[in-house]
Amino acid sequence: MSVALQKLNAMTVDVEDYFHVAAFEKQIQPGDWDSLIPRVDLNTRRLLDLFDQHQAKSTFFFLGWVAEKFPDLVKEVQRRGHEVASHGYAHTKVHQQTPAEFRADASKAKDMLEQLTGQPVVGYRAPSFSINKQSEWAFEILKELGHGYSSSTYPVKHDLYGVPDWPQQPYLRPEGLLEIPMPTLVMHGKQLPIAGGGYFRLMPYWLSSRLISKFLQEDKMPYMFYFHPWEIDPAQPRVQGAGLKSRFRHYVNLNRMENKLAALLTQFNWGSLEQVYQSELQNSQ
Numbered sequence: 001m002s003v004a005l006q007k008l009n010a011m012t013v014d015v016e017d018y019f020h021v022a023a024f025e026k027q028i029q030p031g032d033w034d035s036l037i038p039r040v041d042l043n044t045r046r047l048l049d050l051f052d053q054h055q056a057k058s059t060f061f062f063l064g065w066v067a068e069k070f071p072d073l074v075k076e077v078q079r080r081g082h083e084v085a086s087h088g089y090a091h092t093k094v095h096q097q098t099p100a101e102f103r104a105d106a107s108k109a110k111d112m113l114e115q116l117t118g119q120p121v122v123g124y125r126a127p128s129f130s131i132n133k134q135s136e137w138a139f140e141i142l143k144e145l146g147h148g149y150s151s152s153t154y155p156v157k158h159d160l161y162g163v164p165d166w167p168q169q170p171y172l173r174p175e176g177l178l179e180i181p182m183p184t185l186v187m188h189g190k191q192l193p194i195a196g197g198g199y200f201r202l203m204p205y206w207l208s209s210r211l212i213s214k215f216l217q218e219d220k221m222p223y224m225f226y227f228h229p230w231e232i233d234p235a236q237p238r239v240q241g242a243g244l245k246s247r248f249r250h251y252v253n254l255n256r257m258e259n260k261l262a263a264l265l266t267q268f269n270w271g272s273l274e275q276v277y278q279s280e281l282q283n284s285q
C-alpha cells in the first residue's frame, strides 16, 4: 500500500433523521417532526458498531433536535471515542435566516451538546452546506460562539448548494476560524464532488475508490467523507408526494450502503476532524 493511502482521513456523519433532509422540506415541516417515528437512534448505534469493527473514528455533527430527543446517543458517541460536533438545532439553511436567528440556532445546539458531553464543541457544519456569499457573516458568529472550525462549504456547482470559486483546501478564515471544505476532484476542468452522500450510493464502489485514491495521490489535504445514518436504512418509511429527483437522490441504493461503507472503512484509515486537523486547530487559537 502506498504512503498516501495510509494517511488518516476524516470520517464525518451528519446525525439527522430521514424526515429532516432538505429534499423533503416541502412535504414535511418542522412542526411534523414530533409526530414521526424516529429511526436515527438505532441507525446511529449500528454505525457505531460498524466503526468499532474497523477501528475507525469519526466526527458526528449532531442536529440539536436529535440531541434533545436522544441525549444518551450523544453520550454513547462520546463514550466510544468519537468527536461530538454541531449541525445546528433545526436544520434551517443559513442563508434563510437572519444573523440573529442563526446565532440563536447555532448557540442552542452548541450549549445542548456541551451540557451532555461536558466538553467544548469545536466543530460546526451548516445544514446543506448553506454558508455562501450571501451568508458569509455566519463565520463571524461561529467564531464568537467559540467554534474552532467549520466544515460548511462545498466548492462545486450544484443545484442545491455550493460556491464553486471558494477555496478547495482547508484555510484559516479572516474571522479566525478554520474552514474545512468538502473535497473535490478537478477532472477535465470540472470540480467534481467526491465527499460521499448520494454520489457514493449512486456510483459503484470501485469508481468511488478510484476517485478517492486519485485525490489522495494529489496529496493536497486529507480526504473527508460524509453521510447520514438514514443512508444505511432501506426500511425507512417512504415520504409521499416528493418529486422524482428528490426521491431518486434519497432512496437510490440504500440497501447497498452498509456493505460499501464496510469496504471504505477497510480500504482507508479514518479519524475525526479534530484528530486529522489537530495541529491546524492549535495554531488557529
Ligand SMILES: [Zn+2]
Residues within 6 Å of the ligand: 014, 016, 087, 091, 126, 127, 128
Ligand atoms: Zn443535514
